[in-house]
Amino acid sequence: MDSGQKTGIDTAEQLRELLGAPMPRAVTKERVALHQRDREWLANSPFCVISTAAEDGTCDASPKGDPPGFTLVLDDSTIAIPERPGNRRADGYLNVLSNPHVGLLYLIPGRSETLRINGRARLLSDAPYFDDMVVKGHRPVLALEVEIEQIFFHCAKAFLRSDLWKPETWHPEVLPSTARLIKDVQPQATETVEQLEAYYGPSYLDGLYRTR
16 A cells, blocks of 8 residues: 555535536537437346435445346336345345435446436336336346436546457456355355355346346
């Protein structure tokens, strides 16, 4: 750890002095309703990250994925995201109950831009449109309905710098298996590595849409 002196940024003025003013196009790109291109992006996106913060400031960022078009467009300013069976922690959803503000980041594999949506959310245990979000015969566990307050496309620089979509840069083998990771970071886990390997093996796919 570098023990040298650190220089903090404590005001908006200091931040602007360092970064400069945003380009006019970066300011004017914000919208409050879905454009046809936004709808097309959502129709082709299989993955998003939902960011939330509780009333006390506790934050969470949770990935959500389903077949492309899993986010349902209800109207020009409202979308719904289905929830499937998971680990039941519900960190982000608990945050929404005390603070409805959410930030969404939508990806399309191979595309270096992202679609960003900020808005106010609410949780629904059922709605008529749940029937439109059935996958492999399973309705959503619940849905996060988001009223859009801000939407825009984000530039490609982060993806270009990281070479994220270039397979030649992918090296998943640099870390051990999921089972080994869990056993290493959760020594209190009662399962053996072999049992965890079996759990996260081929049969894991069979439980993606049903409650285990």
